Amino acid sequence: xxxxxxxxxxxxxxxxxxSYLLPLLLLLLLHAWRGSCHPQCLDYKPPFEPHQPLxxxxxxxxxxxxxxxxxxxxSTRFYTVMDFFDYSGFTxxxxxxxxxxxxxxxxxxxxxxxxxxxxxxxxVLPGLCRDYCSDYWHQxxxxxxxxxxxxxxxxxxxxxxxxxxxxxxxxxGLEEDRGAFCDFLELKDKQYCxxxxxxxxxxxxxxGSVREDSEGCLELCLQEVANGLxxxxxxxxxxDGSHRFFVAEQLGYVWVYLANGSRVDxxxxxxxxAVLTSPxxxxxxxxxCIALHxxxxxxxxxxxxxxxxxxxxxxxxxxxxxxxxxxxxQLDYTSERIILxxxxxxxxxxxxxxxxxxxxxxxxxxxxxxxxxxxxxxFGNSQNKSTHLGKALRIDVNDNDDGAPYSxxxxxxxxxxxxxxxxxxxxxxxxxxxxSVDRGDTATGRGRGRLFCGDVGQNKYEEVDLVVKGGxxxxxxxxxxxxxxxxxxxxxxxxxxxxxFAYPHKLGKSVTGGxxxxxxxxxxxxxxxxxxxxxxxxxxxxxxxxTTGEWQYNEICxxxxxxxxxxxxxxxxxxxxxxxxxxxxxxxxFLATGTPSASARAGxxxxxxxxxxxxxxxxxxxxxxxxxxxxxxxxFHPKEEFVINKKPTTTAAPTTTTRKTTTTTRKTTTTTRKATTTTRKATTxxxxxxxxxxxxxxxxxxxxRKTTTTRATTIAQITMATTTAxxxxxxxxxxxxxxxxxxxxxxxxxxxxxxxxxxxxxHRPGYRSTTLTPTSSPSSTIVHxxxxxxxxxxxxxxxxxxxxLTPTSSxxxxxxxxxxxxxTQLQKLLLAEKQVTAGEGNQVHKTPAGDAGGGGRARTxxxxxxxxxxxxxxxxxxxADGLMDRGRVEVFIRGEWGSVCDDLFNSKAAxxxxxxxxxSAALAVKKRAALGGAEDAVRILLDDVxxxxxxxxLLECKRSKVGKHNCSHQEDVGVVCGYDTGEE
Numbered sequence: 001x002x003x004x005x006x007x008x009x010x011x012x013x014x015x016x017x018x019s020y021l022l023p024l025l026l027l028l029l030l031h032a033w034r035g036s037c038h039p040q041c042l043d044y045k046p047p048f049e050p051h052q053p054l055x056x057x058x059x060x061x062x063x064x065x066x067x068x069x070x071x072x073x074x075s076t077r078f079y080t081v082m083d084f085f086d087y088s089g090f091t092x093x094x095x096x097x098x099x100x101x102x103x104x105x106x107x108x109x110x111x112x113x114x115x116x117x118x119x120x121x122x123x124v125l126p127g128l129c130r131d132y133c134s135d136y137w138h139q140x141x142x143x144x145x146x147x148x149x150x151x152x153x154x155x156x157x158x159x160x161x162x163x164x165x166x167x168x169x170x171x172x173g174l175e176e177d178r179g180a181f182c183d184f185l186e187l188k189d190k191q192y193c194x195x196x197x198x199x200x201x202x203x204x205x206x207x208g209s210v211r212e213d214s215e216g217c218l219e220l221c222l223q224e225v226a227n228g229l230x231x232x233x234x235x236x237x238x239x240d241g242s243h244r245f246f247v248a249e250q251l252g253y254v255w256v257y258l259a260n261g262s263r264v265d266x267x268x269x270x271x272x273x274a275v276l277t278s279p280x281x282x283x284x285x286x287x288x289c290i291a292l293h294x295x296x297x298x299x300x301x302x303x304x305x306x307x308x309x310x311x312x313x314x315x316x317x318x319x320x321x322x323x324x325x326x327x328x329x330q331l332d333y334t335s336e337r338i339i340l341x342x343x344x345x346x347x348x349x350x351x352x353x354x355x356x357x358x359x360x361x362x363x364x365x366x367x368x369x370x371x372x373x374x375x376x377x378x379f380g381n382s383q384n385k386s387t388h389l390g391k392a393l394r395i396d397v398n399d400n401d402d403g404a405p406y407s408x409x410x411x412x413x414x415x416x417x418x419x420x421x422x423x424x425x426x427x428x429x430x431x432x433x434x435x436s437v438d439r440g441d442t443a444t445g446r447g448r449g450r451l452f453c454g455d456v457g458q459n460k461y462e463e464v465d466l467v468v469k470g471g472x473x474x475x476x477x478x479x480x481x482x483x484x485x486x487x488x489x490x491x492x493x494x495x496x497x498x499x500x501f502a503y504p505h506k507l508g509k510s511v512t513g514g515x516x517x518x519x520x521x522x523x524x525x526x527x528x529x530x531x532x533x534x535x536x537x538x539x540x541x542x543x544x545x546x547t548t549g550e551w552q553y554n555e556i557c558x559x560x561x562x563x564x565x566x567x568x569x570x571x572x573x574x575x576x577x578x579x580x581x582x583x584x585x586x587x588x589x590f591l592a593t594g595t596p597s598a599s600a601r602a603g604x605x606x607x608x609x610x611x612x613x614x615x616x617x618x619x620x621x622x623x624x625x626x627x628x629x630x631x632x633x634x635x636f637h638p639k640e641e642f643v644i645n646k647k648p649t650t651t652a653a654p655t656t657t658t659r660k661t662t663t664t665t666r667k668t669t670t671t672t673r674k675a676t677t678t679t680r681k682a683t684t685x686x687x688x689x690x691x692x693x694x695x696x697x698x699x700x701x702x703x704x705r706k707t708t709t710t711r712a713t714t715i716a717q718i719t720m721a722t723t724t725a726x727x728x729x730x731x732x733x734x735x736x737x738x739x740x741x742x743x744x745x746x747x748x749x750x751x752x753x754x755x756x757x758x759x760x761x762x763h764r765p766g767y768r769s770t771t772l773t774p775t776s777s778p779s780s781t782i783v784h785x786x787x788x789x790x791x792x793x794x795x796x797x798x799x800x801x802x803x804x805l806t807p808t809s810s811x812x813x814x815x816x817x818x819x820x821x822x823x824t825q826l827q828k829l830l831l832a833e834k835q836v837t838a839g840e841g842n843q844v845h846k847t848p849a850g851d852a853g854g855g856g857r858a859r860t861x862x863x864x865x866x867x868x869x870x871x872x873x874x875x876x877x878x879x880a881d882g883l884m885d886r887g888r889v890e891v892f893i894r895g896e897w898g899s900v901c902d903d904l905f906n907s908k909a910a911x912x913x914x915x916x917x918x919x920s921a922a923l924a925v926k927k928r929a930a931l932g933g934a935e936d937a938v939r940i941l942l943d944d945v946x947x948x949x950x951x952x953x954l955l956e957c958k959r960s961k962v963g964k965h966n967c968s969h970q971e972d973v974g975v976v977c978g979y980d981t982g983e984e
Contacts, residue, residue, distance in 0.1 A: 038563045038611065039207065040110035041065035042122075044644070045566060046614040047107035047208065049523075057102035063208045066105035067617055074101050080150050081143070093140035097147065100125060103194055107207060111192050116565050117644060124148060127187020129196050136185075137178045144181070145171035208613045210524045211563060212554075218541060219559035221569040222606040224638040225589060226257060229603030232591040233352070234289045235581035240297045241625040243584045247591075247605065250277055250286035250598040252306065256329045259624035261636035269304070269321065269331045276307040276314065279599035285314070286598055288352030293397075294360055296323075302331055303339065303362060303397070305354045314344045318354065318364055320397065320405065327630050339397065339405045340423075342388045346370025349431040349456075357394075357437055358449035361409050364393040364423075365453065367431040373458060374430065374476040379488065382428050382475045385420040390475065392432070392453075392467055394425035413470030428473040428496060431456040433534075434513035434579050435467070439586060441527065442518060446546075454513025454531055455499070458484060462511035463499035464531060464542065471497045500551045501542055508533025512577045512590075519586035520620035522610040530556065530580070530588060530608065537575035539590075563611055564643040571643055573606050581605075585622055604640075637970055873953030875916050877975065880932055886976040888932045889913055891941055891954055893962055898941030899934045900954070901967035902927040908949035909957060914977035916953060924976040931974030940965045940972075 039047045042065065052068045053061040056075035060066060066074065078101050082090055103112050103126035110116045112126035125147070128136065148171060174181045187193035191200050198204075211219040226232075231250035238244060243259040246268055252275035254268040269290075277286030285307035293299040300323035308317050322335040344350060349367030357363055368390035374380030382390030395406040414420035432453045440448025451467040461480030465473055472495060476485050480502030483489035503511075514531030529542040529551075539556035558564070558571040574594040581589045587607060594602040870892050879887030890897045910922035943965035947957035 038116075038211070038559075038565070039107040040116055040566070041107075042104060042109050042113060042115050044110070044115070046611050048614050048616045049208070051616050051619070054105070056098075057105040060102065060105040060107070063613075064105045064107050065109045071105065074104060077101055077150065081147055084146060093143050096136050096140050097143060099194070100128075100147075106194075106197070108192060108197050111189075112187065112194060112197070116562070125185060127189070127193050128182075128185045129190065129193040130182055130186050132193075132195055133182040133185050134178065137181045141175045141178075141181060144175055208524075210610055211559065211612050213557060215555075217555045217557040219563050219611075220539075220556055221559050221564035221566070221571055221609045221611050221643070222573055223568050223609055224570055224604060224640050225261065225607050226263070226605040226636060227603070227639050228601045229591075229593075229605070230601055231286070231593055231596065231598045232578060232603040232605060233287065234579055235589060235591060235605060236290060236292060237582075237584040238292055238296050239294070239584055241584075242627045243622060243624040244627060245581070245583055246290060246292070248287055248290045248304075249603070250288070251275065252277075252287040254287075254290055254304075254331075257636075258627060258629075258633070259622075262633040263636070264329045264629055265632045265634050266327075266330060266630070268329060269302070269333060271304070271306060271333070274306070274308060276309045277598045279597050281595065281597045283598065284348045284350050284352075288316075288350060289354045291354040291356055291362070294356045299398075301397075303354055305352055305364070307344075307350060308341075314347060315341050316344060316350055316352075316366065317341050320400075328628060329630070337405055339395075340364065340388075340393075342366055344369060345376065345389075351432060353432060353435045353453070355435060355437060357451065359409075360396075360398065361394050362397050362406070363425065363435070363451070364395070365429070365432040365435055366391055366393065368429070368475065373484070380476040380485075382430060383472075383477070383488070385414060385417065385424055385427055388421060388423065390427060390429055391421075391424050392426040392429060393423040395423055411469075425469060426467050426471040426473065428471075428475050428477075429453075429455055429465075430458065430475040430479075432465075432513070433511065434531075436513065436515040436580070436582075438516045439518040442520075442586075447516065447527070450516075452513060452516065452529060454511035456510050457502075457505075459505070460484075461502045461504055462508060462533065463502040464511065464513065464529070465497070465499050468497065473497055473499075501553060503540075503553075507540075508536035508538050510534040512579060514580040514590070515582050515588055517586070517588050517608075519582070519588060520615050521585075521587055522608070522613070523615055524610050524613050525588070525608075530590075532577035532580070532590060534577050534596075537573075537577060537592075539577070559611055561643050561646055566609075566611060567642070567644055568638075569609060569611070569643055570606075570640045572640065574602065574604055578603070585620070633966070635966070635968060637968065871953075873955040875913050875954065877913075877917060877977070878932065878934075885917075885919065885978060886926075886931060886974065888929070888934065888972050888974045890934070890938075893941050893955070896939065896941075898939040898963075899969060899972045900942040900945060901940055901965055901969075901971040902973040903967060903971075904944045904946050905973045906946075909945050909947040909954065910975040910977075911949050912947050912951050912954060912957065913975050917977055919977035919979060921978055921980045922975055923978040926974035926976065927971070929970050929972045929974075931972075933969035933972045936969065938969070939963065940967065940969065943967060 041047055047063055047065050048067075049063055050061060050067045050071075054064075054066060054068060054071040056071050056078070057064070057066060078094075078098055081097050082094055085093065103109060106112060106126075109126070113123045114120065114127070115122045174184055190196060191203060213219060226247065229247065229249055230253075232247050233250050234248040236246050238246070245257050246254055247257060248254045252269075252271035252273075254270075256264040256268045258264070271287060275287045277283055287304070287306040289305040291303045293301045293303075296302075302321045302323070303318060304321065305316065305318050308315050317338060318340040320335075320337040320339055321331040321333070324330040324332045346369060349370040351365045351367035353363075353365035355363050366388050368374045368380065368382045369376055374382055374390065376389075377384055380390070381387050384390075394409055394412055396409050397406045400406060408415065408422045412422055412425060414424050415422050432455045435451060435453035438447045438450040438452065440446060453465050453467050455463050455465055455473065455475070457463060458476075458479050461482060463480045467473075474494065474496035477488035477491065477494050478484055478496060481498060488494065510533060512532045512534050514529060516527065516529050517525040518527075519525070527543065529544075530539065531541075532539045541554045541556055542551040543554070544551050558573070561571065564571040573590075574592040576594070576596045577590055577592045578596075579591045581591065583589065589605055589607050591603065591605050593600065593604070872893050874892040876890050876892075876897070877884070877887030878890055889900045891900060905925060905927065907922055907925055910925045914920075914922040941962055942954060943960045945954055945957050945959045947954070951957050
């Protein structure tokens, strides 16, 4: 089951009915300040605009969390509930039930259901405002238990909610006490509760647009894609359907990354012996770029740009390589063919961009030769068309196998000019660093083929240029829009092309050109040119006004923790922005490092994400074509803490974040890194967000539990009975196709009836066994109905967070009937802990191996306690706290203990483990080493475990071969075991 479909039916546990939950409630309330929340859906993703208008929850057709399929599911739930009503009841209560159910489609669904954090419990129903809840109670309060029974059916089947009997007992007291009823349903945040959330003009202004802070800075988030790189200078894709990408390091390595994030252990190319570079921070020489032929699947050639030293003369070299005949993930390094070499007068201003244009020709961007102010000759290299330095070149490398390495395109602009080199396409550039070709608007094609470049300035201005054939970009006469060499600047023959944008050095001192976003996943970003600055770490954007042709500037900053609280997302990055990239699908990335040295493994690749709006589900799905890999795969493990994993705190948020390499300060935010430290002024961008790891101390939590009480604690005194009986079912009536009257049977003098759920039901005023005619009381309109038994098998236990239970015998005893619900039982009824699945949208940060429950080195032995010989398939739970009922799952196979990783492990597999341990039920499955990962000395013995639930051991389940896996100890699985409630 996909994550999306799973979460549509899961949000039905109940909360806020016990003092046990008050510490969690207080923490949530601390974050309910004005403007702190953000649109988010129950699948932990941003809202979207549906492909087709919704039919049932029409108010969310323009923007929300439901597509047409989900809208139909909500509609089905509604009519399932309303099937118990006659026309009058339908009219009186339909509006309440519909409005409450449709909040699943609200763009603020996650906040209404307390689902913004995948690691915390979710509400059963959306949070209501107090006044609205009171109206609901007065008119339709007896619909609560019915709604919970119907809506919780699928969740119970998955073991995520208590039994119908428990729900009924719980709601008996709630429906008779308005205060308890609204304590149960109310959301204390008065701005975000329903229906106030709809009338909050400030909250709903620009809903679905890119979020801006008070200074107009666009708030985006990031996803860590790769790390541990040494100055990653370029990232490209093959455009062959494989969706793999190639990352070049300044040292001379090029690595292949597959669509699943893993890296091939053999380099695509290794030129480290030929590349000229050094470990000095800021050295501009080295392997600078790679480009694949646009017809790479058939031509199978790659082109590289790197620095060399020949007889103490530094040069830049452009070479051609051919793909290996034996491995599609390696170039044949012996096939190098030199295309072009240009001598460099100095070690800086090396340029370094290669790309293929829409015309199929290869573009080469070379710097002005270095030093300051282009001091070479009367006009400098850039204005001198007899040298390649300071130019954008264009050559034709097609069909060159039997002749010269390249030819000159016949429409190159200076072919007829004496003394001008024929390769020159544009000139007057200083040191263009990172250029890109616009794919064009996906709908209209507008902008397709435009060539954008960032040109690094001298000492005042950085610029972004739109490069055209034959253009003069002004250097050294001009720097940005201003004159640099005033004499040259006044020359009437200059005829230079001004940049589309230039910025002063108070914003940054070394521009890094970017891309026009043309991807699918972030529709708000379409047409936005995103670029950055290497020195200041500032992310920036330009948006074209198609009417005037002007470009509007907006800075990009990292969204706050609440804004980026989505799976896999982070809101900080390393300062030195080296390059930008797009993948085969058009999604946008940038490459940065914390230490600008070719020898420091501080480089990270980040994917840019807009948390305000996403594409409709299914629209951007891709199916990468298979890639044959020779060698091993190195799996990716993110190092940055996901925002969704940051712990809330009841104290002031800390201002320090510890990271691995550089220090960046903006206003009150401080980030400490181990290697290089750099301090920026208060005007520099928020490279690192203010809030990092937040921890709530055990003392604080204990104090909160001791000092806080609530009237809802009385609900914990609900008693359970065991009598069973049948009740008749009444056919459904909808206003459109049902009669307005129906036979009724009076219930005068009716004693307490027994429900079909096996629990005695207290008599309610006017409650009838077969009639659905509403009656009135002096203070409220009470709608009466019957409930039919749902055809559900005995549900598996709820995977809620249990109070620790210790087994007292080999066969655990069931709780006896007619007892008061214990705290554990009530907790299982009220809360359903959201499972961390391996699905696309809900992977949370992996705990490093050895943390939180990591258990000792592997020991090989064949005997258990008391000398009992262990059987293959025996299991144990390894807990750092020595707990008997929970921990990392270890299995005994072939004479040694090993761990199990989490690819397909589910509640049925957990049930097999818990039964072996002497427990009657599995209360929760903990994945991605949530209960600790083993040390490297412990082998991973099982992977892809799929059980029916009735096996005697994991070895009888469907699984991979023993010892065969593709995971790590950061994916070790854990379980929480316990006992069922005795319900049948």
